[in-house]
């Protein structure tokens with residue numbers, strides 16, 4: 112799969128700490144999140160029956176839709192409002208350069 116655009120509002124994607132986190136204690140390896148996300152963010156480790164966040168930078172900035180697909184509430188995201196503030200500040204800083 113080709114990676115999504117590598118900037119968001121002019122900010123290099125790599126500088127934006129937005130991606131899902133999986134609580135591996137809670138993950139039962141059902142694969143719902145893998146099927147749900149169209150961007151190949153997750154990969155299932157079938158031997159371990161756990162999911163890995165294999166391509167975190169493919170996660171769409173501020174998307175958190177797959178959290179609801181998890182039957183065990185194992186998926187969390189950074190705080191959206193905090194992230195929006197971060198993006199605003201970093202964007203302004205980059206534009207001033």
Ligand code: SF4
Pocket residue numbers: 131147148149150152153169170171174175176177178
């Ligand atoms: S939040 Fe959206 S883009 Fe990110 S992993 Fe979940 S479904 Fe995929």
Ligand code: SF4
Pocket residue numbers: 133137138139140141142143144145161162180181182183184185186
């Ligand atoms: S949906 Fe939840 S339990 Fe299922 S593989 Fe993904 S993180 Fe694990």
